[in-house]
Amino acid sequence: MKACIVGAGAIGGHVAVKLARAGATVSVLARGATLEAIRANGLVLEQDGQQLHADVKAADDAQALGPQDLVLVTTKSTALGDIARQLPPLVGPHTSVAFLQNGVTWWYPLGLPAGKPRPPQLPMFALADAFLRYLRPEQVLGGIIYSANEVLRPGVVRNNSPRNAIELAAVDDSERPAVTAARALLEQAGIESPAVREIRANLWLKLVGNACASPLSVAMGNPSALVNDPALNAVYVRMLKECLAVAAAHGYDVADQFDLTRWTQHRARHKPSMLQDYEAGRAMEVGEMVLAPVAFARAAGVDAPTLEAVSAIVARLAIDKGLFTPA
Ligand SMILES: NC(=O)C1=CN([C@@H]2O[C@H](COP(=O)(O)OP(=O)(O)OC[C@H]3O[C@@H](n4cnc5c(N)ncnc54)[C@H](OP(=O)(O)O)[C@@H]3O)[C@@H](O)[C@H]2O)C=CC1
């Protein structure tokens, strides 16, 4: 299978190495120092004390890579406007394009099953205009990542989690051969990719964790505080309950599936990507992970005072550092 990874950072670097080592024809759309490093030394993934290496074709111009069977977009959400312009040369009539961003992303309303509440109007939904100029809805896959990673230096990624999984599905939850094939490729590469019944249920399940742990970690500058400090832990648990209520109000009751222990497991050794961005001075996914759940709460009339308070603080921190601009 011909697969292109768009954005060779923490997640993209991990996935590209694994797919290439599993025998897929892998290319990456990268830029700047990362592109130079990949061209010079290939990509390296540090996992369980091992260094896994892969040489992959890399370019900053999608034209040089051509149409693919599978495109995995692994940039931050904040880059999706640019990606929408760069993607067309990678897309043929049978290409599947999976979007693996954390949080509420542009495809949420696309294929939303009848009977589920409509989401509030959010700025990221406007990206649909750009993507659907050249993608048919059935080519778009939603993706959820369970894999904690950080870039040590351009082209070198460290994996910080015991479990690495990517959940993929068509945005209307229909089973398609292209989705089954993409999951099989991931599994073959050692990345779990289980069947998905409702992609938005999986999105909420992950988002509940991110929407609470990530902003609290940014506010504290420390991911373990929300586990080790009893007062903060109480705030964290209140936020989780509120966020689970928001998900349920939007048709996805995932409370029984939420595993707090699993969420707190790698707090000590992994800084959430949002805290990594805050510390590195990179654009933060505040709209998608922090403000979106609050907007969904208001749309459904769910009272979420703890979520609102922490979200407001973290949005302010991001705005003041120039890492987020409210729409
Ligand atoms: N890191 C983690 O552990 C986890 C992350 N996620 C989610 O996964 C997504 C990706 O996160 P992560 O891997 O951490 O992000 P990173 O910032 O590490 O990587 C993104 C990569 O995309 C590149 N990029 C951005 N725009 C372009 C462009 N126009 N052309 C080419 N390359 C581009 C960046 O390059 P440059 O450096 O030049 O900007 C960078 O190399 C996010 O939504 C995040 O929330 C989910 C689970 C865990």
Ligand SMILES: CC(C)(CO)C(=O)C(=O)O
């Ligand atoms: C790995 C995990 C779950 C940690 O918060 C994450 O999603 C992130 O870093 O953004």
